[in-house]
Amino acid sequence: MEKDSSAAFPGEIAEEFRTYEDFLDSQINHSDLYYLEGQDLARQLVELGHKGSSLEREEFETRKAAAEASRLAARSQQKKLANAGKELKDNFLRALAEREEANRSGEITSIIFIRDRNSHGQEISGYIDYSHRLKSEDFEPYFNGKKRLLPRTTDLSFYNWETQVAKYNASSNYEVITENQSGLLFKNNDDRxxxxxxxxxxxGDSSVRIPVHSDLYVHVVIYDHIARKPATSSCAPLSN
Known part of the structure; x- marks a missing residue:
């Protein structure tokens, strides 16, 4: 029995068949080939809408391209998540994993405060734009435990307590305000x-402060800022 594709939606048809010719052939049976004396003529009748489910070539190709783009986007998103498949034993690494996708998409822009010691034993501290760092380096070594996430002189802020070197830098998400009576402030570039x-x-508004107990660092605090709320659903701040 020939497969009936007439009940399928055009989008489903585009995903089901590899080529437009394959779709046309699905509408043709043995009797058609016998009476029409050729596959080309049978295909033309289907394409013109005289037989079976009518779907123009251009529409088929458009929907085929859209389905492929959607598939590639889903695969790309899966590849982007550096924490995927990792065994995360520390609270801080789990907190980073919980926020990775939201920070990559821009739904949340988290700032991470870390105080610990560098490879020279010097105490350092600073504020890291998590979203900015995710887009500029590979985070798999951090989730694998092969590297430790520490403030750098290129982050939002950096301070070496031994050398007293202090650095402040704007990121793709935040401006740094240092001359303020309230202390260090960060202005979000999206909603200001x-x-x-x-x-x-x-x-502040749309922000939450979350201290994180970690066995890997002396002191960790995460600030989640919801810059853009999804149009169809509410988004509560992430917590551990």
Whole structure:
């Protein structure tokens, strides 16, 4: 029995058949080939809408391209998640994993405060734009435990407590405000809202401050800022 494709939606047809010719052939049976004396003529009748489910070549190709683009986008998104398949034993690494996809998509822009010691034993601290770092380097070594995430002189802020070297840098998501009575502030480039990292003050509108206990670092705090809320659903701040 020939497969009936007339009940399928055009998008489903485009995904089901590899080529437009394959789709046309699915509408042709042995009797058609016998009476029409050729496959080409039978295909033409289907394409013109005289037989079977009518679907023009251009529409088929358009839907085929859209289905392929969707498939590649889904695969690309899966590849982007550096924490996928990793066994995360530390609270901080789990917190990073929970926020990875949202930071990559721009739904959330998290700032990470870390205080610890560098490879020289010097105490350092600083604020890291997680979203910016995700897009500029490979995070798999961090989730694998092969590297430790530490502030750099190129991050939002960096301070070496031994050498007293201090650095401040704007990122793709934040401006740094240093001359302020309230202390260090960060202005989000998307919604222009201020994120206050003073532990005694409110972090600000659309932001939340989350201390994270970690066995890998002396002190960790994550600030989640929801810059753009999804149009169809509410998004609550992430927590551990």
């Amino acid at each position: 809202k201020i994120l206050n990292v003073d532990p005694e003050a409110s972090p």
